[in-house]
Amino acid sequence: MLEAKNLTKKYGNFTALNELNLTVNPGDIFCLLGANGAGKSTTINLFLNFIAPSSGSVFINSKDVNKYAQETKSMISYIPENLMLYTNLTGIENLEFFCSLGGLKYTKIELEKLIIDAGLQPEFIHQRVKNYSKGMRQKIGIALAVARKSSVLLLDEPTSGLDPKASNEFSELLLSMKEKGVTTLMATHDLFRAKNTGTHIGIMKGGNLIEEFQSDNINFQELERMYINHMHN
Numbered sequence: 001m002l003e004a005k006n007l008t009k010k011y012g013n014f015t016a017l018n019e020l021n022l023t024v025n026p027g028d029i030f031c032l033l034g035a036n037g038a039g040k041s042t043t044i045n046l047f048l049n050f051i052a053p054s055s056g057s058v059f060i061n062s063k064d065v066n067k068y069a070q071e072t073k074s075m076i077s078y079i080p081e082n083l084m085l086y087t088n089l090t091g092i093e094n095l096e097f098f099c100s101l102g103g104l105k106y107t108k109i110e111l112e113k114l115i116i117d118a119g120l121q122p123e124f125i126h127q128r129v130k131n132y133s134k135g136m137r138q139k140i141g142i143a144l145a146v147a148r149k150s151s152v153l154l155l156d157e158p159t160s161g162l163d164p165k166a167s168n169e170f171s172e173l174l175l176s177m178k179e180k181g182v183t184t185l186m187a188t189h190d191l192f193r194a195k196n197t198g199t200h201i202g203i204m205k206g207g208n209l210i211e212e213f214q215s216d217n218i219n220f221q222e223l224e225r226m227y228i229n230h231m232h233n
């Protein structure tokens with residue numbers, strides 16, 4: 001579970017995030033929408049403890065990330081827009097390396113299964129990551145999240161630049177994580193994915209969460225209209 005309580009981030013006099021109150025429950029996929037500069041990445045970075053709040057608090061599975069930095073970090077997997085992998089290592093070598101950093105030991109067969117379950121075509125498992133498309137790299141990220149048994153997934157525009165098929169495959173992976181009870185918070189510009197994959201949608205503007213609703217309670221046209229109205233007013 002993710003919780004933000006009166007969470008504010010200021011840079012000098014500028015408020016990047018203003019008094020955010022947000023709860024994302026296990027099995028929820030909460031999609032944050034908003035124009036460039038709305039505060040989406042700031043929110044994700046505060047949950048990741050990459051930056052410190054100016055005021056308010058952030059909880060991961062009821063633990064304050066500032067007080068329990070290591071413990072909360074171990075519960076999270078983070079997939080940014082461009083996942084950093086070692087391009088001269090193969091997909092499976094990357095997975096093995098990042099697992100070992102976290103003290104996790106898997107056999108080659110288990111690692112292969114994790115990657116195949118994440119949807120990578122088997123012939124790429126032993127190819128160097130420099131030959132991977134962006135969508136393939138994101139699949140290694142999901143395989144790592146599953147390997148780490150992360151209960152929380154933080155995603156910052158993970159599907160930007162992916163073709164529709166790769167985006168669709170990524171959405172399927174998020175839905176399978178949801179079935180496992182993973183808590184997901186995703187910043188995205190993709191209204192279509194937010195509506196179809198997200199269980200909840202929030203619209204941010206100028207550092208404020210100005211709308212929050214369940215995606216089942218709105219159709220795509222209404223969402224698009226609401227989003228455009230907010231962006232123009």
Ligand SMILES: Nc1ncnc2c1ncn2[C@@H]1O[C@H](COP(=O)(O)OP(=O)(O)OP(=O)(O)O)[C@@H](O)[C@H]1O
Nearest residue numbers: 011014016034035036037038039040041042043187
């Ligand atoms: N280190 C910083 N110093 C000063 N201002 C910052 C800093 N980091 C972010 N900001 C500002 O905070 C605001 C929110 O930025 P943020 O990256 O959260 O937006 P975003 O909604 O993720 O946008 P995008 O869709 O472009 O990724 C922006 O106006 C940005 O310029």
